Amino acid sequence: xxEMIEAxxxxxxxxxxxxxxxxxxxPNPPTxxxxxxxxxxxxxTAVLGHNGSGKSTFAKxxxxxxxxEEGTMRVDGMDTADESCLFAIRQKAxxxxxxxxxxxxxTIVEEDVAFAPENLGVEPKEIRRRVDEALKAVGMYExxxxxxxxxxxxxxxxxxxxxxxxxxxxxxxxxxxTAMLDPKGRQEVMETIRRLNREQGITIVLITHYMEExxxxxxxxxxxxxxxVMDDTPPKVFSQVEKMKALGLDVPQxxxxxxxxxxxxxxxxxxxxxxxxxxxALRALxxxxxxxx
Amino acid sequence: MLKxxxxxxxxxxxxxxxxxxxRFKIVCTLLLIVTLFAGNSLWTLVIGGVFVLLVQIxxxxxxxxxxxxxxxxxxxxxxxxxxxxxxxxxxEVLWEWQFIKLTMGGxxxxxxxxxxxxxxxxxxxxLTYTTSPILLxxxxxxxxxxxxxxxxxxxxxxxxxxxxxxxxxxxIEETDKIMSAQKARGATLDSGKVMERIRALIPILxxxxxxxxxxxxxxxxxMECRCYRGGEGxxxxxxxxxxxxxxxGFAVSFLFMAGAVTVNILSK
Ligand SMILES: Nc1ncnc2c1ncn2[C@@H]1O[C@H](COP(=O)(O)OP(=O)(O)OP(=O)(O)O)[C@@H](O)[C@H]1O
Ligand SMILES: [Mg+2]
Numbered sequence: 001x002x003e004m005i006e007a008x009x010x011x012x013x014x015x016x017x018x019x020x021x022x023x024x025x026x027p028n029p030p031t032x033x034x035x036x037x038x039x040x041x042x043x044x045t046a047v048l049g050h051n052g053s054g055k056s057t058f059a060k061x062x063x064x065x066x067x068x069e070e071g072t073m074r075v076d077g078m079d080t081a082d083e084s085c086l087f088a089i090r091q092k093a094x095x096x097x098x099x100x101x102x103x104x105x106x107t108i109v110e111e112d113v114a115f116a117p118e119n120l121g122v123e124p125k126e127i128r129r130r131v132d133e134a135l136k137a138v139g140m141y142e143x144x145x146x147x148x149x150x151x152x153x154x155x156x157x158x159x160x161x162x163x164x165x166x167x168x169x170x171x172x173x174x175x176x177x178t179a180m181l182d183p184k185g186r187q188e189v190m191e192t193i194r195r196l197n198r199e200q201g202i203t204i205v206l207i208t209h210y211m212e213e214x215x216x217x218x219x220x221x222x223x224x225x226x227x228x229v230m231d232d233t234p235p236k237v238f239s240q241v242e243k244m245k246a247l248g249l250d251v252p253q254x255x256x257x258x259x260x261x262x263x264x265x266x267x268x269x270x271x272x273x274x275x276x277x278x279x280x281a282l283r284a285l286x287x288x289x290x291x292x293x
Numbered sequence: 294m295l296k297x298x299x300x301x302x303x304x305x306x307x308x309x310x311x312x313x314x315x316r317f318k319i320v321c322t323l324l325l326i327v328t329l330f331a332g333n334s335l336w337t338l339v340i341g342g343v344f345v346l347l348v349q350i351x352x353x354x355x356x357x358x359x360x361x362x363x364x365x366x367x368x369x370x371x372x373x374x375x376x377x378x379x380x381x382x383x384x385e386v387l388w389e390w391q392f393i394k395l396t397m398g399g400x401x402x403x404x405x406x407x408x409x410x411x412x413x414x415x416x417x418x419x420l421t422y423t424t425s426p427i428l429l430x431x432x433x434x435x436x437x438x439x440x441x442x443x444x445x446x447x448x449x450x451x452x453x454x455x456x457x458x459x460x461x462x463x464x465i466e467e468t469d470k471i472m473s474a475q476k477a478r479g480a481t482l483d484s485g486k487v488m489e490r491i492r493a494l495i496p497i498l499x500x501x502x503x504x505x506x507x508x509x510x511x512x513x514x515x516m517e518c519r520c521y522r523g524g525e526g527x528x529x530x531x532x533x534x535x536x537x538x539x540x541x542g543f544a545v546s547f548l549f550m551a552g553a554v555t556v557n558i559l560s561k
Contacts, residue, residue: 063518087520095518102508103515107427107459114530116519121526128530149462163519 004171004203005039005062005093009071012057012226031057033226034071041170044197044204046214046234049223050248055207058223059175062205063093076170091120094164096174100156101148109151109159110135110144116167127166134162137200138192154185158192165196171203172196178210190216211238211252215273222247235271254278261285302362304422310352311423314539315432321546322420328550329409329416332557338405340553341412344546345419354422362418363411370407377403426458428531435533448524460508467504471497 012032016024031054039045049055060066061073064080076092078085094116097103106112110131117127135141138158148156157177164172174193178186190213196202206217214220220237222230224247230237238244238255245251251259252273258281259270268285272278305311310318329341349359383398421429434451441447475496485493 060514065514065517087522090518090520095515097511097515099511101463102511105456105459105512105516105519107455108425111427111530115516115521118527118529119520119522121528124528124530124532127528131530147462148459149466167520 002040003038003074004041004043004076005037005205006074007035007037007058007061007071008073010035010058010061010068010073011070012061012066012068014057030069031226032061032068035223035226035228036071037221037228037231039171039203039205041203042197042201043219044194044217045206045219045221046217047205047207047221047223048209048211048214048249053223054226055223056175057226059095059173059205059207062171062173063090063095065095087120091116091167092169093171093173094167094169096157096160096164096172096177098176098179100153100160100180103160104148104156104163107147108144109140109146109148112148112159113144113162113166116163120167130166130168131162134165135159137165137196138162139188152185153181154188157181157185157189161189161192161196165202169202171205173205173207175207176209177206178208178213186210186213211250211255215252215255222249234273238273239270241270302421303425304354304358305425306353306423308352308423309538309542310348310419312538313423313542314533314535315424315428316436316533317535317539317543318420318424319429319432319436321543322417324546324550325416326413328553329413332553333405334557334560335405336556336560337553338408338412340549340556341416342408344549345412345416348419349415352419352423354419358422359415359418363414366410366414370410373406373410374403377406427455428533430455430458431529431531431533448527452524456512463508464501464505468497468501471500 010032011030011034013028013030016027019025035054035058037058047055047058057066061068061080062075064073064086067073067081073080075089078089078092080086080089104112105115113131113134114127117130122130131144132141135144138161140155140158140162143151143155143159148159151159161172161174161177172193177193178189181189193204193206194216197204204217206213208214215234215238217234220230220232220234221228222237222244229247230240230243238251239259241251241256241259250256254272254275254277255270258268258272258278261268262270266285267288268281272281325341325344328337332338332341349356378395378399379393381399381402382394382396385397386394387397387400388395424432430451433454434447437445437447437450475493480493480496481489483490
């Protein structure tokens, strides 16, 4: 089977708040309205959308933290509504959250990485092996005996990723993992994610507000008020600069530059997402201009 | 300034005492406490003292640290001493002034109590100084596991303890941040009358609580995502395993305590 995640016509609304009189208030509008999305194994997908568009709500459906009101969510062929598959699904699709401080459970790095395998009842020897392997995969092996409070934000987030890898998942869903990090930490985390995807073939779903991060994915999905509104490769999505702006999103700076030039009548394709591509296009443009003189 | 507080102080090391199975350490400490309280002869204290001194030397924990752990209870020590001096008495009067009467018995008793409390504090400090909090929780969970039979939530207790330990530095850091934020808005936290100071704490405690609840919710979700389902069927990375050394250590401690109790009985 090639599909890791299959969401079909997902509809979800949060339960209404309980009022002061103890009765539930008016029903909330749906947060997810008919989301259908399939994600292939081994792919790297970025999910974009402005604040409150429903990205985190969608992510929480992937490992059955939330269950759909309508529609189905399948993870590696298992329906998240099927309670007997609950832990198999959570083991298959690991989740990393925004704040590393609130997802580290133990007082020692390696104890924290061991948390998930311990819950799964893995043999102590095998836990040891997995912990070492996971810590090496994120480049935190030397810090295995440190207290999490002694680490930087980027290091903590890598420990959180190691904690998920120790479950040996096929897929990792990261909900804005770099939002609280400085540029260095962000780079460390992105490098780790990229390596896991390329070297270990782990399916990555990355929710982010940084367009430069999304540009590294194979596919960009844009969610707006609970619906998938764009779904294509990064160059195809980002080159639609006007549509992205209308959705309240930015595009990478280089794409914007290329697009502006394109709009001004220069022969530059707006489907540019990396600095190298931009540089090459500008060079080509300049040499053509100097030839024409 | 809050960062200087360390709770459940642990001083990493590689001594025999550090490496001893934490369950045995806890049991030995309990034995010491019981012996100190049960015994009422000078010899019990001497033997207990030698034992504590021996452990201290083996653990290579500097005496200065132990003194630090004693300092906060000095007032209590003084109070106990004075109480015993005044209210315990026998016929051998040493000094008398109006209704105050100091006797030999009172003096003996107060010295006795002071030494007893000091040994108690130093003994249990040696336990926490040489055992990492995580091992301590594991050991408590393991020692209390028979209570599972009567439906006592042993695993849950241990989990709560270790999460609390994990979040102490995080919450201290957060308190520091909130305090700076409130000071920047003109709050005065370290001056004024007691009532004013207490009132000044409210704008610190409220945001701290709100954030603690938010953290708790996020942590719960993260734990569920990592397949947490309570203690059932859970294995551990670090298995507590008692070796020959632990049994020997326990036997030595036991002999000490048994000796102390025997001497106590014989000396009557
Ligand atoms: N626990 C909740 N109860 C009620 N409504 C909620 C809850 N969590 C989120 N919502 C609402 O659902 C909507 C979508 O929230 P969600 O967290 O999925 O957005 P998001 O795309 O992840 O946003 P962000 O970029 O800020 O993380 C928001 O309007 C939010 O108010
Ligand atoms: Mg979100």
